[in-house]
Amino acid sequence: MLFPWQLQDWQRLNAERARLPNAWLFIGPAGTGKLEFALHLAQSLLCEQLQADYQPCGHCKGCRWFEHGTHPDFRRLSPQTDDEEEGKEAKPGRKLPLIKIEAVRQVIEFAHLTAHRAGQRIVVVEPAENLNPAAANALLKILEEPPQDVLFLLVAQAAQRLLPTIRSRCRQFPLSAPSPAQALDWLRQQGVSNAEAELAHNGGAPLFDHDPVLAKLRSQFIDGLGQPTFASILNLAELVDKQKLPLAIPLGWLGKWLHDLAGLSLAGIVRYHPEQQAVLQQLVLRCDPVALMRCQDALQQLAPFGQHTLNTRLQLEALLMDYLKIFAGGRQG
């Protein structure tokens, strides 16, 4: 599927079809449909009855298999597939963070066998920055000179986080992010309630997991943050713990809230919570910038353990105590 804001990119790509490279590297911000773009390209290359404008037909054998995820000439390298192969149920929020070398070796084996159908063989690597160093190095040789009719499509948020040796073997293709208006339009079409707030909260990237339960929880959490008292803080930690959320989610919410606090106090800009502008304004008056930075530091230190089995409640309470301290000075003075 292509998103409305990707039509121009699609045209730009089609102009280069005559000289497709051995590997594309699609780059763009998170949540703007990079993977969907790469998959759309893969489907169009595997479609056996290509339509005008290189659009896949959607009903030939190739397209059917592709849509069911069973196309024999298509492989996807991503952390999740690794998890599935080991036979474990992928738990939400706890996917394996890295693409490992075994998965890459399987793909290399796949690429060296001739095609199942008469067409091309496509490998999508997503997200490419999650290749661990061994896996990335194992991929180098085949990426540089893949067998005939094998095409690699890499998807990454930031090219500089890839090995330079990987980067130099791919043709880079920056994908455009949607304009705020496009993103809002699309969200409304999808029937997302409260589209502006959600879009702002996700930093303008429209493809977030829209989960009404989580959204409600988040607004409760944010409301709690808006009234920094000792009792409400403890309630917040309990609220999150009850839902068995991984630590990463409340950390993300708190991080964005702190970002807005800092942004408002230093530059007068609110990025993630425009609807809470008034509350933020009140808080900023009482806020101690040094304590704010300290709280942000504490959050950064905790961030790598977002998927860890630390005691969520304990960690969150400790962090929220730091958060309270931001306003402690204000109350005294």
Added chain:
Amino acid sequence: MLILQAERDALLKPLLAVTGIVERRHTLPILSNVLIEKKGGQVGFLATDLEIQITTASADELPGEDFRLTTSAKKLQDILRAIPDKATVTLEQLDGRLTLKAGKSRFNLQTLPAEDFPLLSVGSASDASFTLPQRELKRLISQVQFAMAVQDIRYYLNGLLMQTDGNQVKLIATDGHRLAFASADVEATLPKAEVILPRKTILELYKLLQDSDDEINIEVLANQVRFSFGSTVIISKVVDGKFPDYNRVIPLDNDKIFLIERLTFLHALQRAAILANEKFRGVRLVLAPGKMSILCTNSEQEEAEEELEIAYQGGELEIGFNINYLLDVLTNLPADTLQMAFGDSNRSTLVTIPDYSNFKYIVMPMRI
């Protein structure tokens, strides 16, 4: 709706021929299924693992309408095996489920749509097509398959090179330490063609081939190879790569040559191998006029020594090998007498069968 009625064996036999390649656990669920297709009286079974596709047809004509469906190969096979020999099996299909009845037993199986089954698109035929007795092909494969590499990073070694040239078919396998070559004459004039057959195809084909004079037809297609024998057809993908030039590794000027009884040599090596180093598997051969000593030592300083009398009058030589590479060739050769040709302790050794140019085995020495 009733779709098929047949005796158990009419279904089980062709099913067993195709289920060998079905993998129990695969990322694509449909690959654990078998495609059953009835077309004009013949019931065909088809299975694939994305490397090989095997089809067979039932021997007898069966009444009933045409249909196509896929269902779990393993479960169907287990059910058919478990019901009595001469029982009549009926298959019924309703709402995407398959009901199998035999006597008073009744099984309800899930199906997946036949259109979702990933069929190979078969490449265009080429002129490199020939027939061999199954026994002959089986013999050829047994002489070389042990030398194929296993999961080597040089992916093109994880398979077997098949070359056609004139009236000859050649099979070559190597893992970089040893190389086996076998060839056969065929009644055809073949163009020059070469393909690398994946390891799995060879192992599967070897299992399915019978020791009979029934013929097997082999066709090299574009990017594929097709083997047809009896009512079974195997289409295999091939490895996309360049096999090393094996002619350059065959030593021509080895001068320390003698003949030796295969079984005598094999048994002596097998005894010595008991005390070979478990990790390096080294064996030392010491040649002197009239005799050959076989020496093995392991990490615990234990030693085995064997002495064989041989008809050899050349110079002395001490050379080391991986004993498994010698055991492999000695176990798999049909001949009684072998010719060993040594050069020096750093050069490869050639094993051949006297007065027979269709087999060669080259093994590299090992420094011990």
